[in-house]
Amino acid sequence: MFELDSFEIVGRLLVSILFGGVIGYEREIKGHNAGLRTHILVCVGATLFSLVQLQATYTTIKLAMESPDLLQVLNSDLTRIPAQIVSGIGFLGAGTIIVTKRSVTGLTTAASIWATASLGIAVGMGYYFIAFSGSIIILLILMAIRKVFRVQDYKTLEVSYYKRKETKKAIQDYFDANKILVVDLDYLVDSYKEDKAVFLVIYTLSIPEKLSATGIVEDLSDLDSIIGIRTIKDV
Template structure:
């Protein structure tokens, strides 16, 4: 009995890895994320190749044990060994997609998608098609539909740069009170440019239901003394 993979089976598994990795990568590239379609295809196919090699190693060990019964206690094959290296090694590639700045951290979802795609590649390479196909559907739903269906409110920091402290500060506070916007925290800074004092307040605010940050920024921007408005994620 031939326990080795046929060339047709290898082609099918690698093609499926290319297809599934490409679909998930297309979604990431469409959203202009650090790792796109080619990266996801390569990760998925690479993991599948490692899994195929591990399958062949196990098949060779089984074949040797069958042909040489006297070596049954000597011949060993651990199918999880190479796969474990893929799971840990993909973290380095995912880390390269994460961008950390003073204001935000981006690329976490793409790093997670690369890690998940590696798992898909392993399942395809090992021949677990039902796991691969079902999981790929779940991953694609998580990347595309979850954010549209489930809205999770997040606390943001609103940075406001302005001139003439007292007048503008009163306008900002009055606006927050009238619109029932809660101020959870505020940090401030002042610099002197020529003869002008420029104030920068960073507010941690909680918006009431139905109000958006875009509305707040648009409303506050009408004041002549406010020179800059932006959101800072935390």
């Protein structure tokens, strides 16, 4: 009566994957930094924290019924310390997030740290099956989720070059030939070098599955007018 069975625990974790995945998939196909894995990890982590809380409550009730003389002791909040861990781990996760003008990295790592904290709480409180089930699911999310769900791959490319018109056309011709879609771009005059204007363009690209950002950089670097090119990492 006062305990979640194994099927209920696994079922709730699977449902959390479904709900978190639906939201994360919608965010990822629109190119947002916090995408599929991040949302699923957060949802699963929250579920694990809730399962631990619920199991602790059931354990308290059971002990109170078996030993009424311990009722005064059991009035203390068993989840007080875990609650502090939940708050504190957020600062650790925030330390893995790097924000620049053009990108945000480390969100999945931050989410995995937060979710892993829930596993530690579950183990510490003796709820081994909750911890085991959660750890397997988190590993599957991190290792296999992108293989199961293929979403559009967005990459950000920063290119510096001379000869604005000729180079711009050459880059666009390359994109067209390889079916690379320009989702967004920022364009400005970065500086002057040897009395020549250096143009800086930030491309947000939708890349076909057969191509890689590294290959695109190598191909475009063959253009003589390009003086600098690099990818800006996504989450």
